[in-house]
Amino acid sequence: MPALAHSPAIDAARREFAGGRDYLAACTVGLPPRATREAVLADLDASASGRPDLAAYGAAVERSRGLFGSLVGIGAERVAIGSQTSVAAATVASALPDGADVLVPEGEFSSVVLPFVHAGRGIRVRTAPLRDLAESVRPGTALVAFSLVQSATGEVADAAAVVAAAAACDALTLCDATQAVGWLPVEASVFDAVVCHAYKWLCAPRGVSFLTVSERLAAQMPPIHAGWYAGDDPWTSCYGGEVRLAPDARRFDVSPAWQAFVGAAPALELFAGLEPSELHAHATGLASAFRRGLGLAEPERASAIVTWDDPEGCELARLTAAGITASGRSGRARVAFHIFNDEDDVDLALAALGH
Template sequence: MARSMHPALDATTVRFPDPRFPAGRGYLAACTLGIPATATVAAVARDLERWRDGVNSPAEYTAVLERARGHAATLLGANVDRVAVGSQGSVFVALAAASAPAGARVVVVDGDFSSVVAPFLAHGDLDVQHAPLDRLAEAVTPSTWLVAFSLVQSATGEIADAASVIAAARAAGALVLIDTTQATGWMPTDRLDADIIVCHAYKWLSAPRGAAFMAVSDRALDELVPLTAGWYSGEDPWASCYGPELYLAAGARRFDVSPAWHAWAGAEAALELAASLDLDAVRHHDVGLADAFRERLDLPPSASAIVSWPDPEGCDLASLTAAGLAASGRAGRARVAFHLWNDEEDVDRAARALGR
């Protein structure tokens, strides 16, 4: 793995708000779209200049991607040869759905993000069962083939009891798929004993959209069918560009999707920064701000960096936007998120915008 380009930022020197995100004041939408650090902006600008000047090369992009793969492995607590790269999380989930035996029972969260659910529904002949998040472990039975859920729910910010769900799945012999797109970057996700962990990096990791990754267990490596196999799925992509043979890497690279190079130029810098952080400290900071905002709204404290509350007419979202704050609305609820670039001033501005 490449040596960090950010030696000044380690477990003992995390500062909030992080000065490498100068545009973060009033930005409460990391759960929708992260904003880039200065290093990420510089990496993207440098890549565009080199592309313009005709000096970029596929070999250089491959080196960038492999460094990014290493940082993704760190964030998910996986061996690098068990990490695949792609452009969208739903593509990785779709591989799991396409690999399911006909009629297999799949348990998902009722109201989870569509990318975690739709591929199983689109399969057409799977027994898809929807369960409330707080009863997900109970819904796993000996007939369950796979249980899939987002670690942090997009609409509400609720955090799944991953340990209990995984324990139930292991007892039933079921596979476990976890989407950490709304978690990786603000909380540690390197201790999940799952078979498939999927993450898109454009939210809390603040990478350009178009950079996603997946970690797989040995069992998943054996059972998933690499239906998206292409020239980049071989052990050496440059030796697997043409048929007639099928070239598949021994490890998770067999699930690689040909990378969107420009996105990964920025993602390498973003993932390197995230992998260098003390994510327990980040979680403490983010949740502390979220709970301070919840207190102003007379909401109970939570373990989540996302604050969500009913806003069926969109009035609160409109008030936040009118005050110059970036927020979002999902499923009839207003939603704000606190991250590296926020501090107590952002909490106060948001609360005052709502008359609190």
């Protein structure tokens, strides 16, 4: 395919990755940039030598918190840290009244659904096709929970329509941005909660997730997972029940996986230093070229993830046989194009599929 125009910043960022050729699976797990690898190895070496640096761990957590906030357009005081999106979703579920009506898309990722299905207290979960989600919000709906980008299909939700429909019915909104932040611009302030795990498109080690909360939600959500790290000063909050919790979103923190945050901070810094619109153009430009090569229609909203019917897994097997790392979900083959990919990856994948 003809070369796409890349900005100097994107080209420089691409050089921060040692791998990426033939890797079309950022939607499954991202690749660590060089600085992440170096930070994790340095920490392991220091720890193995008997010199773990607890102050540096705390600094990496706070640096990561602030960087994620900058990526989604809010202050660090609105960002809680954790390790799993399902834990964050369960915290949001605790804020709902008994018998609450929760709306989710059909085929939504389980970590967004199960915390509400199993919340008890008469909470009811109903589903609607993603394209009909906004129209399915009704008076009495307490929460709309959805992924901004669907994991199984790559479809991008009409977030503006969902938010408007929810506001008209005084419903809360929970957006899972795990498959979005890192290539799709996200404004967390338009949602009551955003959950995001950083090990996919943000290329951080697994074990780093974030939860952003609106003032409205924070006022009614109990810190059900509070531990020592939810204290206003974690190091004086290690014992007993008379702990002063943090006054901001840190009260919803879950004790961090230290080494994971050591690696996350440089990865988040890399993405925070890039223009979101340039990341979006790079990823979706490659995905669009791949769709054209396969003869697939363009989606209503551009996506970096391309999926197509593959019920027997034959297409995925052809990609794998050609040395290309891809994935399959719900009877569909799935590829993703990220910052470390280029036009050669498109051509190689198309050739593997006979196009």
